[in-house]
Amino acid sequence: MEILVCVKRVPDTAENEISVNSSGSDIERGDLVYSVNEWDNYAVEEAIQIRDKAGGSVTVVSVGDADSEEVLRREMAMGADKGVLLSDSAFEGSDGKGLASILKAEIEKGKYDLILTGTQADDGAGQIGGMLAAMLNLPYASLVNRIEVLDGKKIKLGREIAGGNQEISEMDLPCVLSIQTGINEPRYVGIRGIRKVASVEIPVHGASDLGVNPGSVGKAAAGVSRVDYYVPALGKGAELLEGSIEEKVEKLIELLKSKGGIK
Amino acid sequence: MALQIYVYILHKDGVVDDTALEMVAAAGKLDPAASLTAVVFGSKTDAVCNSLTASFKEVWKIDNDAFSYPNSEVIRGILARIIPKGSMVLVAHDHFGMDLAPGLSIKLDGTYLPDTVGFDGIEGGKLKAVRQEYGGQVSTHVLCDISGGAVITIRAGAFRAAEASDAGGAVVDKTADALAGGLPGGARRFIEIVEAEVGDVDITKSEILVSVGRGIGEQENIEIIKELAKAVGGDVSCSRPIVDAKWLEKSRQVGTSGLTVKPKVYMALGISGSFQHLGGIKGSPFIVAVNKNPKAPIFQVAEIGVIEDLLEFVPMLTEKINEMK
Numbered sequence A: 001m002e003i004l005v006c007v008k009r010v011p012d013t014a015e016n017e018i019s020v021n022s023s024g025s026d027i028e029r030g031d032l033v034y035s036v037n038e039w040d041n042y043a044v045e046e047a048i049q050i051r052d053k054a055g056g057s058v059t060v061v062s063v064g065d066a067d068s069e070e071v072l073r074r075e076m077a078m079g080a081d082k083g084v085l086l087s088d089s090a091f092e093g094s095d096g097k098g099l100a101s102i103l104k105a106e107i108e109k110g111k112y113d114l115i116l117t118g119t120q121a122d123d124g125a126g127q128i129g130g131m132l133a134a135m136l137n138l139p140y141a142s143l144v145n146r147i148e149v150l151d152g153k154k155i156k157l158g159r160e161i162a163g164g165n166q167e168i169s170e171m172d173l174p175c176v177l178s179i180q181t182g183i184n185e186p187r188y189v190g191i192r193g194i195r196k197v198a199s200v201e202i203p204v205h206g207a208s209d210l211g212v213n214p215g216s217v218g219k220a221a222a223g224v225s226r227v228d229y230y231v232p233a234l235g236k237g238a239e240l241l242e243g244s245i246e247e248k249v250e251k252l253i254e255l256l257k258s259k260g261g262i263k
Numbered sequence B: 001m002a003l004q005i006y007v008y009i010l011h012k013d014g015v016v017d018d019t020a021l022e023m024v025a026a027a028g029k030l031d032p033a034a035s036l037t038a039v040v041f042g043s044k045t046d047a048v049c050n051s052l053t054a055s056f057k058e059v060w061k062i063d064n065d066a067f068s069y070p071n072s073e074v075i076r077g078i079l080a081r082i083i084p085k086g087s088m089v090l091v092a093h094d095h096f097g098m099d100l101a102p103g104l105s106i107k108l109d110g111t112y113l114p115d116t117v118g119f120d121g122i123e124g125g126k127l128k129a130v131r132q133e134y135g136g137q138v139s140t141h142v143l144c145d146i147s148g149g150a151v152i153t154i155r156a157g158a159f160r161a162a163e164a165s166d167a168g169g170a171v172v173d174k175t176a177d178a179l180a181g182g183l184p185g186g187a188r189r190f191i192e193i194v195e196a197e198v199g200d201v202d203i204t205k206s207e208i209l210v211s212v213g214r215g216i217g218e219q220e221n222i223e224i225i226k227e228l229a230k231a232v233g234g235d236v237s238c239s240r241p242i243v244d245a246k247w248l249e250k251s252r253q254v255g256t257s258g259l260t261v262k263p264k265v266y267m268a269l270g271i272s273g274s275f276q277h278l279g280g281i282k283g284s285p286f287i288v289a290v291n292k293n294p295k296a297p298i299f300q301v302a303e304i305g306v307i308e309d310l311l312e313f314v315p316m317l318t319e320k321i322n323e324m325k
């Protein structure tokens, strides 16, 4: 089973408070901690588990700048066999469709049975997998929370739908799947694991290597582009309790009592 | 020229989903003069179609046993056949929309605008829209080129549902057009739905929920949440990462992919307030949020906010409540 997983380097929202820079052109990136997108990490773990059972190899690929190499290396430390960085100044400012077409070009250079992405990344768009599948004319499923390889030609998969229910289908290979969190328990990657892959070469493919017309991707070709970032002022907002932590405890208890929050 | 907008209708057991009228409102914001077509897939959909004629000029009925369970691979292929290129298509941003829509935009050769929460006018062929990023911590205005059509997914609850009016629409049976050339999407075959497991406690019935999120940090710390729940006489619920980590059962998860709860009091402890989480809280409970990040979106919907480290605050709260008893 030849598996390719698309991964992205993102600010870790569990670690960071995200704020907007003074001009509103971007988020404040000064002190951000970056990591691999949470959903992608589940996708890589799933790919590794499938490979360990069915054989084959796992390739991780990312569109980004030189810094994205670190997440590729992290996923290789987890167990991915190969990493490829897709990087070119022409790719900057690409929208989802641009990114999908760059990934498509890389995918078409190989022969993959299974192409995985995360359900979504930091921008909450959830678009790359579905677009890739449509561009490649391959079947697609999103929100996948179970994969069972039936044979070399088909898989059984579970999709997460509303209310904790699961939709089960059978699907022909090759196909594209977007992976939902919780499908597995991603293994821990320690410093030693990272060191082991520190010197493995990660090829960098640019527009010309991929045969991508630079004019068809990047900011100029983007159908969707950001104008600004801002912090929304929704509703009236919470009443914030003031004072020392003891005072806050006292106040909250009074409020809870009056609202039936203490039985 | 007025926009032609197609709205994909979700429905279940003969009842149209709330998102349908929300998308009518969204379409009205896009272009008050827009001509709206509802697109209904399903089996035995007459009642659904008829109920939509009050809000849509045209209701496309695509009715066949093959659609009794909507398989987005099949439906996408058909939509690409019957919706003219260059059209605007609105779809709810739920598990079905996420499955259907990105690929549909490619097949229709239009722009894709996902999880939209607002529209801010159209200028020179570009639509200005509002989205959120980083789990709702920041918003962004985006410009979307709609000159060649677009597929737009709409977040549930982001637009206030339009009143059903008297659009005096007509139902048009498009089934024959839809099926001309056979059923596409055969590579993905629906088998069955596996229902969620029922838990030991039914949080959908709880009056007081003490809900824990990723801010709890470690599995061992869940104990302090259980102790608080015991002290207040409530039940423990949680956000999704806690279930993903297998620290609590799926039957404790609140949200769009978990359970919908309607307590009187909801305590959100170390929960950021993503829309998927909030989507599972109904009935306007009294929400108390404890979070160390003053910018956490949960503070926009909570009644009362406490900016503290929950690992410190929660045990103190529990102790004080127990002392009073």
Ligand SMILES: Cc1cc2nc3c(=O)[nH]c(=O)nc-3n(C[C@H](O)[C@H](O)[C@H](O)COP(=O)(O)OP(=O)(O)OC[C@H]3O[C@@H](n4cnc5c(N)ncnc54)[C@H](O)[C@@H]3O)c2cc1C
Pocket: A013, A014, A119, A120, A143, B135, B212, B213, B214, B215, B216, B238, B239, B240, B241, B242, B253, B254, B255, B256, B257, B258, B259, B269, B270, B271, B272, B273, B274, B275, B276, B277, B280, B290, B291, B292, B293, B296, B308, B309, B310, B311
């Ligand atoms: C299709 C789909 C369906 C989904 N369905 C659901 C669903 O049903 N339910 C759901 O909950 N999510 C769901 N999600 C996930 C959702 O998008 C969020 O990722 C999730 O809700 C975040 O959970 P959280 O708030 O616990 O974690 P985070 O967003 O990581 O927030 C943790 C919060 O804890 C705070 N914190 C950290 N440490 C402390 C401390 N010591 N003291 C106080 N505060 C602290 C942080 O400031 C932060 O605000 C879904 C996502 C997708 C894509």
